[in-house]
Amino acid sequence: MANHSFSNPNMKIKTIAFDADDTLWHNEGLFREAETEFCQLLEAYMPQHSVAKELYRIELQNMELYGYGIKAFVLSLIESAIEISGRTLNVTDIEQILRIGKELLQKPVILIDEVEDVLSTLQGKYRLILATKGDLLDQQRKLKKSGLEKYFHHIEIMSEKKEPDYEKVIRHLDIQADEFAMIGNSLKSDVLPVLNLGGHAFHIPYHITWEHEKVDRKIEHNQLIQLTDIKELLQHL
Template sequence: MFKGIKVIGFDADDTLWVNETYFREAEAAFGNLLAPYETLNTIDQELFKIEIANLSMYGYGIKSFVLSMIETAVKLSNYGVDAGTVEKILELGKEMLSKPVELLPGVEKVLQELSPKYRLILLTKGDLLDQQRKLEKSNLFKYFHHIEVMTEKEEEDYSRVLNHLDIKPSEFLMVGNSLKSDIVPLINLKSNAIHVPFHTTWIHEQVTEEVKNNSTHTTVSQLEDILNLIP
């Protein structure tokens, strides 16, 4: 049971709505497009390598993902990829950006029950325009006192947000699906965190077993379970 909590933060992608599933589907389609040039395993590995190298320049989100796919296609085809294939890669990105916002089970109920008792804030990574689009389509704006699209979710990034909003770490609870981004940084700040796993996680967001075992966080099987842990 969490006591003394005044503010609850929620991650967005794969905590409130489906996100990573669409990336995995796009990766599979991208692999088929590049099948004439390389094996699927090599395509996946090279794409991931280029995505990580580009994070400091492009940040997170679908647009960054599309640019990395195009760069991967150019590299693996040895500059032989045709304009038609590049166009299809761009279409993959547009399809992702036009996906409906699919709320995960229990989201509306949880926010409805907690918003009268706590100050709720949304802390998410990604492309600003795309995250705003998803928020508008989700109809969840009304539950949040503050919304922050963060470049990164390291300890210093959370400290900056908590200080700006005048929130004591001990009075803050973060809820999210990523141990690396939503849970471990808050635990290190002596704050509180609840992990709600999603069925698929981007490799970049995965942590070692040692980190999992050493983190003093709470894990629930579904978002609605947090209502049993918060007074």
């Protein structure tokens, strides 16, 4: 992947947008733990790896209807369990699934190392915004728990992160696409749409990637910078 510096004087970034989950704080690992517990719960009906595949199929099927986030995840858990059990699931099992979801909603927010140092360094030099997707209430809860809200000029919780969604954000901010940079862990959601619009992107891989966010091709672009961690961002801005 490209690894260029923003020392180019022609670059005029004014606004930096940060993804939230797995960019500012840990998230995907919590979903994996919940999914493992769910698969164990249904092991009597189907091997755990098969339960996981069926769950992913139903999540994809429901995405347009439910969107993203924990509540959408729990609805897909319940639907998967009903199908996997051949509609023999008992009330106790449904209660267990609801418990998994409620516990997920109450997990502490654990920041990724160096995040607050980076935000405090960049604040005042650029307009910082949060641009994340997911359930509105849940993302607001996590942001409040994180203690990071004070660093952001604007909060954008999106139902999707595709080109039209970023176009709306850029238009709302009253800037040009080449004045906008996005920082995130997902090539699919944080990088490709922004590059396609003419913006800049910094990709910081997270050690776990949700299957839906994977991109199975190499991306080369002169406005993409690949980082190993968020602290490295300061070397380019």
